[in-house]
Amino acid sequence: MKKSLRKIIIDQTEFMFLVSDKYDRETELNTLTVKVYVNGNKRTSLILRFLTMEHYYAGQPLKTGINLVHTPSDTTISVNLNEPKFIRQLIELGLKKGWNGQAQLEVKNGLDWLNELGYEVSELIEEVETSLELMERLKKFDYTKSWLDCGLLTLEILSEQEQLFNKGEDQNTEHYRFATCVHYLQSKKELSDLEFERYFMILQEDPNTYMAGSAVIEVFKWIRLTEKQFEVFPNRAIGFGDWMQKIIFREQLLHQLKTKSHDMEFINSCIQNGDSVVQRYLLKQCDLNQDQLEQLSVHGKNKQIRTVSKEKILKS
Known part of the structure; x- marks a missing residue:
């Protein structure tokens, strides 16, 4: 849906403003952007960016409304940056800081401005920092957030692997990802169709094709596949390497020998x-x-x- 410009008048000056947001699926963070300019001076805008966690149901909290403590008034206020009264406060703070609509001012951490306006934003900042810290931990092993979301990886396993990695015992990150796959399959024994598809989806995104292919073959060793899963397996395995096709053919023959x-x-x-x-x-x-x-x-x-x-x- 196309975002629409809105107008607000402060001290007889007409300002135009636009509120938009962008979700990052990998980090689950959302950046809300407030863009304000004096009508007619679009190129010299005040741009404020607010980085927060994406709420599971509501989306960007500062766009749908979040209760924040307002220290000056000792009250809790639902802050929704779509509402003109909050845009007014941000513009007035910008004017106070020297922005006059004649030169562009971009603020990367808009939460600091909310804090200056008296709103308690420490929890929002802490959530972002926690998420970014987790992403750095995952990145060290070439994991993505999907490994956690789909249940292949747990924070406990990640911590154990960090300890081993820091000891210098093995610096090959693909070995850790392969071990995670094997642990997951051993714990499951069977996969629902959704878990089956997610497993392949994650491995298709892995930077090491040979490791990913090896982890795919491990499915035969640990998982009791359904007839449907056996049927679609060859198509799901496309892209992991031609060397796999012989193994898949073998497993299909063995499955027929054992079950039919x-x-x-x-x-x-x-x-x-x-x-x-x-x-x-x-x-x-x-x-x-x-x-x-x-x-x-x-x-x-x-x-x-x-x-x-x-x-x-x-x-x-």
Whole structure:
């Protein structure tokens, strides 16, 4: 929705003002910007920026209204910078500080101005500082806030990894992210469709494609996938590296062998197209006929498979 300019008159001078805000999804911070200028002098504006946390439901608190203690009057006031009375106070403070509408003045920390006007903003400042501090901690390991939001990473794990990192035991940040993924999968055992999609979404944004691909493959090791998840897995894994496709194909074959009834044609296909892992499974878990054992004794992927196949032929 297009923001509209509004007018306010102070001491017979006509000012135009605009209030807008911009949300940063990564930090969950919101910057509210108040732009004021004397009508006709748009290029010499007073620009005030107010950095706060984004409220989960209401959005930018200074745009929807937040109760702040007003020390001079010893009262609590709902401060909404959309309201002209607060714009008036900011303009009057700007004029007091020397802005006259003839030169641009940009203030990056508008909360300081609210504080000068007598409003208690320490909690707002503390929230911002806490968020920025957390972002710096995450950045050290190339985490994004999404790792926390989706539950892959916890603050406890982050603190433990910081201790290890600071000891100099391992300076490769991708190792820490991989360990976080494994810990998450081990704790879950199963993933809802939403958790499944979020896991892939986070890894698709990771700066280390090989680490991300390895973390994707770990899903097969720790998670009981649904039929739907098995079906969409190859598409979700696109972009992590061609080396993964063989592993995904292997896991799909094993899944079919373990969960579905299969005919001789499928078994023969597994013998011909499967890797050593699939062939070992066939030898251990499937009742292979003489012809299939002979195929493995000749075309087995490694010496052990060929040897075991020959021994089974001799015993049959």
